[in-house]
Amino acid sequence: MSQAYMDAVEIREYQGRFELAKRHVLEPESGEVRVRVIASGLCSTDLHLLEGRWDLGVLPRIPGHEIAGVVDQVGAGSTPSLKEKRVTVCLDVTCGGCMHCRTGQAHRCPYKERIGFERDGGHAEYVVVPERNLVELPDSVGFEDASILPDAVACMYHSLIGQGHLGISDTVVIHGAGGLGIHGVQIAACGGNVSAG
Numbered sequence: 001m002s003q004a005y006m007d008a009v010e011i012r013e014y015q016g017r018f019e020l021a022k023r024h025v026l027e028p029e030s031g032e033v034r035v036r037v038i039a040s041g042l043c044s045t046d047l048h049l050l051e052g053r054w055d056l057g058v059l060p061r062i063p064g065h066e067i068a069g070v071v072d073q074v075g076a077g078s079t080p081s082l083k084e085k086r087v088t089v090c091l092d093v094t095c096g097g098c099m100h101c102r103t104g105q106a107h108r109c110p111y112k113e114r115i116g117f118e119r120d121g122g123h124a125e126y127v128v129v130p131e132r133n134l135v136e137l138p139d140s141v142g143f144e145d146a147s148i149l150p151d152a153v154a155c156m157y158h159s160l161i162g163q164g165h166l167g168i169s170d171t172v173v174i175h176g177a178g179g180l181g182i183h184g185v186q187i188a189a190c191g192g193n194v195s196a197g
Contacts, residue, residue, distance in 0.1 A: 014052030041066030
């Protein structure tokens with residue numbers, strides 16, 4: 001049986017440039033799914049990766065951690081009904097069993113890998129990810145909007161609501177108006193915490 005290929009963008013060397021490449025379309029393994037990528041956000045972090053600010057392990061690497069698409073194939077042990085579902089993808093792949101994962105601090109998991117960092121990401125036609133990293137999307141949310149939800153939006157939501165316990169009468173100061181800052185302002189505004197000054 002012939003191997004299928006896809007178009008992808010690679011980082012082949014630090015301080016280089018993004019390169020277009022042909023890659024094998026991978027099959028999902030047990031507990032994994034393959035997503036046909038519809039939208040993959042270009043984050044400023046991708047540019048930092050290209051500059052070599054983080055070690056991506058063995059190069060070349062496909063970047064892209066802001067992903068939305070449609071489940072194309074499910075691996076053994078994955079939920080068959082996920083096929084053809086509209087999804088976005090959470091970027092942290094954690095063990096689920098260590099002390100940090102069991103106590104709600106999965107970002108500290110010593111076995112953590114990130115999609116688009118230590119694992120190939122979504123700047124490609126397809127990406128293989130763990131089923132547990134999927135978030136199903138309602139039809140009312142477009143792929144372009146959904147792709148940034150797990151990164152730029154969820155980070156600020158977790159910071160303001162989960163960790164900061166933001167309340168209606170609280171004052172919020174957000175330094176910087178980049179991608180995360182803008183979403184932080186919008187989240188605060190939903191609670192009536194923003195005033196022009």
